[in-house]
Amino acid sequence: MNTGSPHPPSPAWEDLVTAALLGTDRRTPPGTPPGRNAPSALLDAAAAETVRRRAGLRPGPAAPRPRPAPEDPRPPLPTAAARRLALLLADRPGTAQGGRRGTAPDLIELLPQWLTAVNDRGFAAPPESLPALLDAARARTDLRPAALRFAGPRAPWLARLNPDWRFALRASPGGGMALPGPEETRRVERLWQEGLFAERVSLLAAIRSRDPDAARELLEATWSTERAEDRLMFLDSLRTGLGPRDEPFLEQALADRSRNVRATAAELLSALPQSALAARMAVRAGACVAVDHTVDTPTLLVEAPHECDAAMERDGVSAKPPSGRGERSWWLGQLVEAAPLAGWSARLGRRTPEQIVALPVADDWLGELHAAWCRAAVRQRDADWSRALLGPPSAPGAGGPGAVSLAERAKLLGALPSAERAEWVAGFIAAHGLSEAFQLLGVCAVPWAAPLGRSVVDALNIARDAGSYPWSFSGVMGLAERCLDPSEAARLDALLAVPDEPEDASPGAGGYWAEAFQRLCRTLRLRAAMTAELDVRDAGPCGA
Known part of the structure; x- marks a missing residue:
């Protein structure tokens, strides 16, 4: 039975391949004299032999036509926004000469934000953009949820035709079929x-x-x-x-x-907090922490567990500590972390979370105890305890009341309302500058609230006037390009010129800062234009 596959290579074809591999200086095709014309003659012979071989093939059985792509019922993308999508997908990350990014916005970094905005508005992706969109999602896993949501029901249909996009099938239950409804x-x-x-x-x-x-x-x-x-x-x-x-x-x-x-x-x-396990953990943790009233200043006394019994292990306490940790401190941390925070006030003299956190802790247990309370506040999303453990933003940058780390502070901020979170980070930047603020900025809602945005721009301006190189703040500058409210662009106009460099400034820093601020300003105005394009309804076909 003929399957339509190519015939085995003929002797003439094998001779041509051998000549091409060895070179015409060492071997010429049959019937071709050596010399300057041998390479051209080899190519002509290969072309003729290719036509001859293809002409001798019999067609294979016709494959079934693919079923039509499903319809996308969502409204089409406005024309200007469709053009913008094409530009975003065509951009490729690269490094400018000498490591300088120049003043052009980094379009590829704006794509996630654009996808979030377009999905919020419920538009359908233009069919002609789907291959490039899926290619972008294949290259960047962080894009996949938003890109596949935007691509809609046609993404799994295309994924069946191109194995490079198979991730769309894995992310779509039933290979693109809708999930059954509650009545099914x-x-x-x-x-x-x-x-x-x-x-x-x-x-x-x-x-x-x-x-x-x-x-x-x-x-x-x-x-x-x-x-x-x-x-x-x-x-x-x-x-x-x-x-x-x-x-x-x-x-x-x-x-x-x-x-x-x-x-x-x-x-x-x-x-x-009302579970039986939480109650059991509260009893265990409460037995480990008490207030010592025999000293002039009330002090927390800590008596860590001496063993991890079977009941503790059943309730999730891991008996074996990681390398470098003592057993008793390891067990104590797990107990305090799992105990309801609301119970500590009654156990520690009706004190508020701020008063409890402010108490001194005996025998160097402060770090361990406060770190466990931090984990508990994050797990239970307790705003009062998070505020107490964060402390004022003017507290030392390396920690709050109990030497809370920046990473722990970033997690604690997640339990606060968005506006309060932004206000706290703005205060932190005003007190400590930007060098330690990157983690904290990452948990703030986008676009940044006006006080936070102003504090970031002011801190960047201070760093520029100090003569520092801007790449020391490249991470914050990149966040600002994506997170500053576009309305802040007007405030940046005064920072676009090359400043006079102080005597102790890094050579050429002024030019680098001017480029960075020009790029930031252009990016903010581009983001404003992108949002406006999504909010314009037109009657023409998308992408026209």
Whole structure:
């Protein structure tokens, strides 16, 4: 049976290949004299032989035509925005000569923000942009969720035609099929019982977002037959909509065969302040910390556990500390982290979180105790304790009241309202400058609130006047390009000229700063134009 495959290479073809590999100086094709014309004669012979071989092939069976791409019911992208998308996708990251970025905006870094904005408005992607969009998502995994949402139902259809885009199939439950609705109980049960792991995770997450109890009951039905690594992923999905009704199931998971599953169940239960596990941890942690009133200044006394018993291990306490950590401090940290923060006031003399954090701690336990309270505040998203542990933004840059690290401060800020978070970081920058602020800026809502934006621009201006090189602040400058409110562009006009350099300034720093501010200003105005393009409705076809 003829399959349409090429014939085996003929002797003439093999001679031509050999001549090409060896070179015409060493071997010439049959019937061709050596000399200057040999290379051209070789190419002519190869072309003629290629035509002859192709003419002798029989056509293979016709492949079935692909089914039509699904329709995208969303409104088309405005014409100007479609053109902007083409420019964003055509940009490629690169380094300018000498490491200088110049004054042109970095378009590829604006693509994530543009995708967020277009998805918020519910537009459909222009069909002609989909290949480039999927290529960009293939190269940058951080783009994939937003890019696939924008690409819509045509992304998995295209992924079946190009294996380079197979990630779109993995990210789309059912290979692009819509998830079953809440009333489609048979489809839900079938996909849960027979679907691929990624499909089941997506299904469980979707059900959990709309009906937490139904998702938990679905998981309970097959829990005993799931693999340990799958149980861990499924259990993690319960973070969404976590509530008291999940407690009985999580209590059962404390006896799971997998240590990681037990630890995750204990973490989830400790985030429920009214759970039985939280109460048990509160008793254990309370027995370790007390106020000493026998000294002139009330002081916290810490008596770390002397053993990790079976009951503690069942409740998620890991008995073996990591390398370099003492056992008792390791156990103490886990107990305090899992105890409800609301209970410490009653146990420590009706003091507020600020008063508790301000108390001195005996025997060098302050760092360990405050670090555990930090983790508890982040896990329980307790704003009062987060404020107390953060302390004022003018506190030393390396720590708050209990030498809280910058990384811990960044996590604590996440428990505060957006406006308060921005105000605190603005105060921190005013007190300490930008050198330690990068982590803190990363947790602030975009676009930055006006006080925060002004503090960043003022700090950059101070650094420029000091004669520092701008690449010392390149990370903050890159964040500013993406996060400053575009309305701040007008305030930058005074910073665009090359400044007079002080005598002790780094040579050429003024020119570098002028470029950096010009790029920042141009980027902000470009972002404003991009937003305006998305808000203009037109009647023409998108991308026209």
